[in-house]
Amino acid sequence: MDSTVTFDDRTDAGERLGEELRERGIDADIVLAIPRGGLPLGRAVADALDAPLDVVVAKKIGAPGNPEYAIGAVASDGSVWRNEQAFRGVTVDEEYFEEQREIEAEAARAKADRYRSGRSPPDFDGKTVVVVDDGVATGSTARACLSRLETSDADRVVLAVPVGPPDTIAALEEQADQVVSLETPTGFRGVGQFYRDFAQVSDEEAMDYLEQ
Structure with missing residues (x-):
């Protein structure tokens, strides 16, 4: 579709993403958010899937x-x-x-x-890992994060985003076991165009989502 899809904010997008993942029967052992913008969505997705939340950074x-x-x-x-x-x-x-x-x-x-404030990195062995961000454009950061998980012993890696252009989503599908994108508009100019509120997330705000 070519029309702009609008999410109220990152939490709204995360709640919708969590609902979609539940409907698809994806049972996550851990949710990893890509800081900083992915943390509000990661919190909502982790809550929806009743899974712990951590970060994957690139x-x-x-x-x-x-x-x-x-x-x-x-x-x-x-x-x-x-x-x-x-x-x-x-x-x-x-x-x-x-x-x-x-x-x-x-x-x-x-x-x-x-971000982990002294906590040890999580163990991915044999786990289903859901990676969340607020959207992808070129997908460069997401691809590095997926490369990180490719070197782990995770059983299954799912990338979940609200929006991304079709060519980027197709490329990411070559790395992840599954990619869930709520929308893949051809009229894509940037992630921010799909949010009413796309204010920058500070490090402090992002870390608060991990502590919740």
């Missing part, structure tokens, strides 16, 4: 001179996703990529540790 790797243009992303354990198309389209070498990978992986590790 950072984009930006192009030289254009940090907002992702040539890849890396998770807190160093698992990386590379945007080969973007990589070919910019002047960048392997040394730059590896340097940035190390820097951003350390930043992701520090963020994950800060």
Whole structure:
């Protein structure tokens, strides 16, 4: 569909997402939210599925001179996703990529540790893991997070988002065991266009959702 679908806010989107997951019979052992915007949704989804909530953290790797243009992303354990198309389209070498990978992986590790407030990382062995974010555009961060779980012994990985463009959703389906997206509009310009309230979530607010 081409029309804009509007969620009131991230909690509304999370509640709708949780309802959809329940209707599909997805029984999660743990819900992982991608900070920061994924935490309000993750809280609602975890409550709907009666599952514990934790985080999976990744950072984009930006192009030289254009940090907002992702040539890849890396998770807190160093698992990386590379945007080969973007990589070919910019002047960048392997040394730059590896340097940035190390820097951003350390930043992701520090963020994950800060959010967990001293708690140990969860154990994924044999578990059904649901990964939640407030939407995907290029999906770079989500892909790195899925790469992180590919290195674990999780039994099943489900990515759940309210909205994302069809091509990104199709690409993510190659990594996750299942992708649930409430809407996949062709007229996609950005995640924020589908929310009435898409205010930035602070670290403090995001961490509060983990504590609830």
